[in-house]
Amino acid sequence: GKMEEQEAAFVIKSLAEALxxxxxxxxxxxxxxxxxxxxxxxxxxxxxKLADFGLATDVAEDMHENCGTNxxxxxxxxxxxxxxxxxxxxxAVDLWGLGLIAYELVTGWGVxxxxxxxxxxLKSAGDAEVERALKWGGGVSKEARELILxxxxxxxxxxxxxxxVLRHPW
Numbered sequence: 001g002k003m004e005e006q007e008a009a010f011v012i013k014s015l016a017e018a019l020x021x022x023x024x025x026x027x028x029x030x031x032x033x034x035x036x037x038x039x040x041x042x043x044x045x046x047x048x049k050l051a052d053f054g055l056a057t058d059v060a061e062d063m064h065e066n067c068g069t070n071x072x073x074x075x076x077x078x079x080x081x082x083x084x085x086x087x088x089x090x091x092a093v094d095l096w097g098l099g100l101i102a103y104e105l106v107t108g109w110g111v112x113x114x115x116x117x118x119x120x121x122l123k124s125a126g127d128a129e130v131e132r133a134l135k136w137g138g139g140v141s142k143e144a145r146e147l148i149l150x151x152x153x154x155x156x157x158x159x160x161x162x163x164x165v166l167r168h169p170w
Contacts, residue, residue, distance in 0.1 A: 002108030005144055007044055009170050011037070012102045012147075014048035016165040019098065022050070023091050023162060028063065030055040032097025033072040034104050063089050071112065072097050075122045076156045082123075092156035098165070099151025106140050106148070127154050143170040 003011070015037065022029060029036075031052060038049040055067050066077055074089070074096035081087040100111045112133050115121045121133070130152055136145065147170045150160040160168070 003105045005106055005141055005170075007046070008102065008105035008144070010044070011039070011046060011048050011105060012098065012170075013166060014046070015050055015098055015101065016162050018048070018050045019091075019094050020162040020166070022056075023059070023094070026059045027053075027056050028059050028091045029053060029094050029097075030057060030063075030077075031068050031072070032094045032101065033069050034101050035069075037101060059091055068093075068097075071110070071118050072100055073119065073122070074156070075125070075154045078119055078123050090156055092159045092161075095151050095159050095162065095165070096156075099148050099159075102144070102148045102151065103134060106144050107135065107137055109135060109137075122154075125154060127152075130154060141170070143168070146170075 019029065019032070029050065031054070032050070036050060036052040038051050040047040040049060057063065066073070066080070068077060074093045076085065076089040077093055079085040080089050103111050112118045112121065114135070115133055131149060147160070147165065147168045151165065153159040
């Protein structure tokens with residue numbers, strides 16, 4: 001369900017810290033999704049853990065395998081090597097997943113729930129289409145929206161980095 005923004009921000013920043021550590025070890029998770037987030041305390045202050053490293057791999061020049069969970073796979077994974085996109089993708093794929101988690105936490109909704117075929121949509125969508133496909137409802141702050149949209153940039157080079165997420169005022 002929906003989380004209070006302050007709590008959601010804590011969870012997202014904790015996950016960003018975890019991803020920063022993982023990335024600093026030269027590893028990309030490649031399956032960042034809500035099902036892989038564990039809260040080991042039921043009440044705040046939460047202890048947040050990132051789980052399931054089954055698809056994790058070394059940060060390598062040859063990351064081009066289409067893997068992840070349907071609905072969470074980033075556009076750069078889906079487009080790798082197609083239509084002029086780079087053949088390889090980067091650790092930015094993990095930030096896409098983090099953006100989807102943030103959206104789910106602050107809205108209580110699944111991402112792209114109105115999109116019939118998410119993979120097909122993301123193979124061609126630009127930032128404007130992604131933004132239009134997100135339903136915000138009331139009460140989501142400008143800072144939260146800004147951070148989430150920054151993590152959901154279609155072009156991985158424009159996507160927020162772990163460091164930018166951690167510095168963000170949300």
